[in-house]
Every structure is written in C-alpha cells, then in structure tokens.
Amino acid sequence: MKKTVLIRVDANSNIAMGHLRRCHTIAKELKQYGIKVIMLFSDNESLNNLRIIDNEKIIDDTIVLNVNYQDLMKETSKLKQIVSDTKANLLLVDSYYITKEYMASLSEIKCFDGHTLLIASLDGLLKQKYKCDILINTDLGREDSKEIDILAHRRLLGTHYSILREQFADCKYIVKERCKDVFLSTGGTDPYNIRYRLLSRLLVDFKDIGLTFHVVSGVVNNAPELLELEKREKVHLYSNVDNVANIMKKCDIAISAGGTTLYELCAVGIPGISFSLADNQLEQVMLFEEKDLIVYAGDVRGEFFDDTYERIEKNMTRLISDYNYRNELSLKIRNVVDSKGAFKIAQCINDSIEERFA
Numbered sequence: 001m002k003k004t005v006l007i008r009v010d011a012n013s014n015i016a017m018g019h020l021r022r023c024h025t026i027a028k029e030l031k032q033y034g035i036k037v038i039m040l041f042s043d044n045e046s047l048n049n050l051r052i053i054d055n056e057k058i059i060d061d062t063i064v065l066n067v068n069y070q071d072l073m074k075e076t077s078k079l080k081q082i083v084s085d086t087k088a089n090l091l092l093v094d095s096y097y098i099t100k101e102y103m104a105s106l107s108e109i110k111c112f113d114g115h116t117l118l119i120a121s122l123d124g125l126l127k128q129k130y131k132c133d134i135l136i137n138t139d140l141g142r143e144d145s146k147e148i149d150i151l152a153h154r155r156l157l158g159t160h161y162s163i164l165r166e167q168f169a170d171c172k173y174i175v176k177e178r179c180k181d182v183f184l185s186t187g188g189t190d191p192y193n194i195r196y197r198l199l200s201r202l203l204v205d206f207k208d209i210g211l212t213f214h215v216v217s218g219v220v221n222n223a224p225e226l227l228e229l230e231k232r233e234k235v236h237l238y239s240n241v242d243n244v245a246n247i248m249k250k251c252d253i254a255i256s257a258g259g260t261t262l263y264e265l266c267a268v269g270i271p272g273i274s275f276s277l278a279d280n281q282l283e284q285v286m287l288f289e290e291k292d293l294i295v296y297a298g299d300v301r302g303e304f305f306d307d308t309y310e311r312i313e314k315n316m317t318r319l320i321s322d323y324n325y326r327n328e329l330s331l332k333i334r335n336v337v338d339s340k341g342a343f344k345i346a347q348c349i350n351d352s353i354e355e356r357f358a
Contacts, residue, residue, distance in 0.1 A: 033350040035349075079291075175326055262284070
C-alpha cells in the first residue's frame with residue numbers, strides 16, 4: 001500500500017523555526033516506513049526556510065497555498081483538492097491558529113478510496129475543543145494533563161514524545177570542573193536583538209573569567225554589531241547549524257530562550273538558564289524552573305530586560321562557581337526527554353494509516 005502524509009506547517013519572520021524543524025524531524029522518521037511526505041506552506045518564505053534545512057532532501061514535494069497563516073479556514077477548499085490529487089492518507093497540522101471550525105472541516109475530507117482523511121494535530125496550546133485522530137503535545141508536564149478538552153483516538157503527550165533530531169540521541173557529555181564555554185541562543189529568530197544585548201554585557205561582566213561564547217541562531221542573519229563583537233572578542237557565531245548538538249556538547253553553561261532548545265539542552269545535559277521573548281514560552285520556562293531543571297531568569301522584552309539580565313548574571317555566577325550544582329543539574333535534566341520521541345510519533349502515524357486503509 002502506498003502511503004502519503006501531508007504536513008501543514010509554517011516558518012516565517014513571525015513563526016519560529018522550531019515548528020518546521022520538528023515537522024522535518026517527524027518526516028525523516030516517516031521515510032523509514034516508505035511514506036511519501038508533502039509539506040504545505042502558507043507562503044514562499046516558509047518554503048525557502050525548508051530549503052535551507054532540508055539538506056538530505058527528506059521532503060518529497062511541497063505546495064505553497066498562498067493564504068494568510070493566521071486564517072486557516074481560508075485554505076480548507078484547497079486542502080480538499082490537494083488530498084484528492086495526492087491520494088493522501090493523513091494530514092498533520094502544526095499551527096497555533098487552529099480552530100474548532102477548521103478541525104471540523106478537515107474531519108469531513110474524504111480520501112481517494114472513500115475513507116475519511118486521518119487528522120493529526122501537533123498542538124502546542126491545547127486551548128481549542130475539537131476532534132482528531134492523533135493529538136501530539138511534547139511539552140513538559142503534559143503527561144498528566146487531564147483537563148485537555150480534545151477528543152483524540154490516540155494521545156501522544158509529554159516528553160516521552162520529544163521531537164529531537166538524531167544528533168541528540170545518546171549524547172556523551174562531560175561536566176567539567178572549570179567553566180570555559182557558554183552556549184547562547186534566542187531560538188530561530190531574534191526580533192529584539194537580544195543576542196547582542198546580552199552578549200555585550202556578559203563580555204564585560206565576566207571578562208576576568210575568560211569565557212568563550214558560542215552564539216547560535218536559526219536562519220536569521222547576524223546583525224553587524226554581532227559580527228563586530230566576533231572580530232574582537234572571544235565569540236563564535238553560528239547560523240543555521242546542521243549539528244547544534246556538537247556545539248552544545250563543548251559548552252559548560254547554556255543561556256537560552258524558551259522553546260525546543262530547552263529540550264535539546266536536556267538531551268545533552270547542559271546546565272542552563274532560560275528567558276522568554278514570546279508569550280507562548282512562558283508556561284514552559286516557568287515549569288522548567290518549578291521542577292528545578294532550568295532556572296528561569298525572566299522576560300527580555302522591553303522594560304523587563306534589565307531585571308532579567310541581573311538574574312542571568314546572578315545565576316551564571318553560581319553555575320560557574322559551583323561544580324557540584326552543575327553536575328547535579330546535568331544528571332537531572334538528562335532524564336527529562338526521550339530521544340526516540342519522533343520515532344514513536346512516526347510509528348503511531350504509520351500504524352494509524354495501516355489500520356484505516358488496510
């Protein structure tokens with residue numbers, strides 16, 4: 001039986017690259033089952049970002065819908081035709097803009113053989129009430145979520161399903177007694193120029209320690225002031241890195257925005273400090289702190305920046321000076337995620353297709 005999965009996702013100047021990367025990771029696992037994968041985007045910017053990360057040519061085909069990514073209902077008629085044309089079995093949706101009406105419309109789509117299209121929802125918010133075949137949310141603490149008002153035949157919830165690239169499997173990380181290298185990331189974007197603002201102050205306040213900073217970004221270009229810092233300071237800039245795990249493994253401390261990067265840090269075992277620069281990051285960064293996994297320093301936007309920086313500086317000082325504390329944190333966070341999460345999701349998708357279309 002030929003199997004085809006559609007993945008509906010975006011990654012543009014307003015949507016972080018994490019959504020696209022995790023969908024790409026699932027797609028790679030789906031290929032192990034001989035499943036054809038087609039990605040659907042709202043705009044060409046998202047398509048261009050896929051081309052940057054899809055070095056292995058995992059994705060079989062792409063379709064640009066030319067719609068507003070914030071109004072998914074406008075695309076449903078196009079999706080019906082695409083399902084018919086591609087003979088798709090399942091549609092995986094990864095979006096913060098799903099609505100009850102949108103999901104209801106998808107559930108009515110018929111496949112080429114008369115079966116109803118399978119719907120998988122990679123839902124990071126869980127705020128809407130709807131029905132789907134597979135519900136996926138890999139956030140910390142979701143394992144025990146009983147108040148989720150979504151009806152799903154299969155629920156894949158919590159960090160046992162963490163969507164991590166294979167580079168994060170079985171990482172060999174050593175906690176060194178002396179701190180020399182610091183990992184710094186704002187995730188896939190940096191709309192507030194936080195990398196430069198943090199780095200310029202950290203270089204001054206920790207000058208006597210002689211730290212080297214490894215500053216990672218997604219596909220965003222490095223600002224001229226960052227490039228200037230790299231020329232005259234102990235700074236290394238990385239953009240769109242194929243293997244970020246290798247950079248993480250050489251670092252002793254991490255400072256990162258909330259999002260997928262926190263789970264990657266856990267997989268490696270780097271003691272870290274988090275900050276938020278988007279409202280949808282707040283719940284998770286605070287939960288990481290509540291569970292004594294990764295310290296949350298605060299929000300870096302606008303008037304909050306100075307207070308957040310002071311907490312970053314304070315916690316960095318403790319991490320640098322206390323080897324036992326770093327070692328305890330490292331051991332603890334390594335138990336948070338399962339590096340086989342993407343494989344388990346792909347396996348569930350494949351099983352669901354075979355069950356319905358046998």
